[in-house]
Amino acid sequence: xxxxxxxxxxxxxxxxxxxxxxxxxxxxxxxxxxxxxxxxxxxxxxxxxxxxxxxxxxxxxxxxxxxxxxxxxxxxxxxxxxxxxxxxxxxxxxxxxxxxxxxxxxxxxxxxxxxxxxxxxxxxxxxxxxxxxxxxxxxxxx
Numbered sequence: 003x004x005x006x007x008x009x010x011x012x013x014x015x016x017x018x019x020x021x022x023x024x025x026x027x028x029x030x031x032x033x034x035x036x037x038x039x040x041x042x043x044x045x046x047x048x049x050x051x052x053x054x055x056x057x058x059x060x061x062x063x064x065x066x067x068x069x070x071x072x073x074x075x076x077x078x079x080x081x082x083x084x085x086x087x088x089x090x091x092x093x094x095x096x097x098x099x100x101x102x103x104x105x106x107x108x109x110x111x112x113x114x115x116x117x118x119x120x121x122x123x124x125x126x127x128x129x130x131x132x133x134x135x136x137x138x139x140x141x142x143x144x
Contacts (some may be wrong), residue, residue, distance in 0.1 A: 007100075008092070008093070008096045008100050008101065008104045009104060011091065011092060012092055012104065012107075012108035013108070015088060015091065015092060015108055015112070016108050016111045016112055018031075019031070019112045019113075020112075025113075025117055028112075028113075028117075029081065031084075032081055032084030032085060032088070033080050033081055033083075033084050034084070035083075035084040035087040035088060036077075036080055036081065036082070036083025036084030036085075036086065036087050037080075037083070038087065039075075039076060039083050039084075039086060039087045039090075040074070041076075042061060042074055042075060042076035043074075046061055046063050046074070047061050047076070048061075051063045053125075053128050053129050053132045054128060054132075055124060055125065055127075055128030055131070056077075056082070056124075056125035056128050056129065057121045057122070057124075057125055058077050058078055058079035058082040058125060059077060059078040059079075060075065060076070060077045060082060060086065060125065060128075060129060061075060061076055061077075062074070062075040062086075062129065062132055062133070062136075063075070064133075064136040064137075064140070066098070066140050066143075069097055070095050070096060070097055071093075071094070071095075071096065071097070071098045071101060071136065071137055071140050072094050072095055073089075073090050073093060073094040073133065073136075074090075075089070075090060075129075081122065082122070082125060085114075085122070085125075085126050085129070086129065089126075089129055089130065089133060092106075092108065093133050093137075098136075098137040098138070098140035098141045098144075099137075099141055101133065101134065101137040102134060102137050102138060102141065106130050109126065109130070114126060
């Protein structure tokens with residue numbers, strides 16, 4: 003990860019979406035981001051890594067390397083893969099405490115809370131809760 007702050011990355015994501023005026027364009031951008039998601043090893047597509055509270059299937063794993071928490075994830079739904087890609091960009095490669103301190107206000111700034119269906123919104127927040135729990139676990143284990 004570069005020396006950019008987690009807040010700077012969150013702001014870049016907000017700015018990227020503000021550039022797209024129409025929500026159909028934003029949805030297409032989310033799907034396109036999902037298509038670029040790195041492959042997720044099949045051996046981790048198990049209940050142990052499944053995110054609870056998502057309508058779509060989402061698998062998420064973390065690894066602490068050099069004091070930074072790195073995430074891998076995927077989903078079986080195109081738009082959810084895009085949301086996964088956004089969250090990985092927003093949180094992967096940062097120190098666990100930074101992840102916990104950063105919050106997730108950028109999600110509301112983009113307008114996801116009001117424009118995603120309730121089930122997708124619940125799934126997005128379930129993924130964020132899981133990321134925050136993994137970060138909290140990493141802080142406790144250090």
